[in-house]
Amino acid sequence: MRLPLSRLYILLPVTIAYLFAFSACQQKAPEKPAPVKAEPFTPTLLTQETVVDSLTAYGQAHPHDTLVLISTSKGDIKVRLFKDTPLHRANFVRLANYGFFDKTVFFRVEKDFMIQGGRTDEPNMKIGMYNIPQEIRPHYYHKRGMVGMARYGDKENPERMSSPRDFYIVQGHPLSPEELAANIQEFKLNLTPAQKKIYQTQGGAPNLDQQYTIIGEVLEGMSVIDSIAAVPVDPQKWPLKDVTMKVRVIK
Known part of the structure; x- marks a missing residue:
């Protein structure tokens, strides 16, 4: 189901090795065994009761996995995941390792x-x-370039818990002093002078600050994000032509 922006909810491949036996002296080589059909790997299903313990354990088992490559039909995006959001890092790495994101698309684009x-x-x-x-x-x-996890609104989700799968990447645009001041007043933001300068020169989305969990930032590929943001979309902001992805943990 395609969700409106106001409700941002913002297989492990199995490799089979074939063993070939070679004859010694003049012995007859055995026939090559028939290929074994691989079964798709399915991750353990998490529940709200098991999510914290499960993701904590997964994160401890993958302590150094912080660099992710998102290969899209428009090009590659390299993302660094933050270690001080450990549950979110573990969840993103877990789903990437299972190949979950490889079957998904960018389903909402707001230029x-x-x-x-x-x-x-x-x-x-x-x-x-x-x-x-x-x-x-x-x-x-x-x-600009920050990566976060979407969620349901405060009325349905006062704890501001994140979606396990729906992530977003900020494109943004430079804000005028008046636009930034309006955002600060409406959303009661406490921005430093350096942050204000970034919003006015590089751009971003201050209306999301302190409401959604930011899990990482783009290191390379902002031009790819700009390209995706420019694709034609339908009235629900879903691209008319799917923008696919493959996500890999590279370090």
């Missing part, structure tokens, strides 16, 4: 605001019914 991915019109891998407890950090803000 000069953000691109959002992590789902598709087609059924994809089941991961369980759960949300991730929020890890909103005051030192992260929604400047």
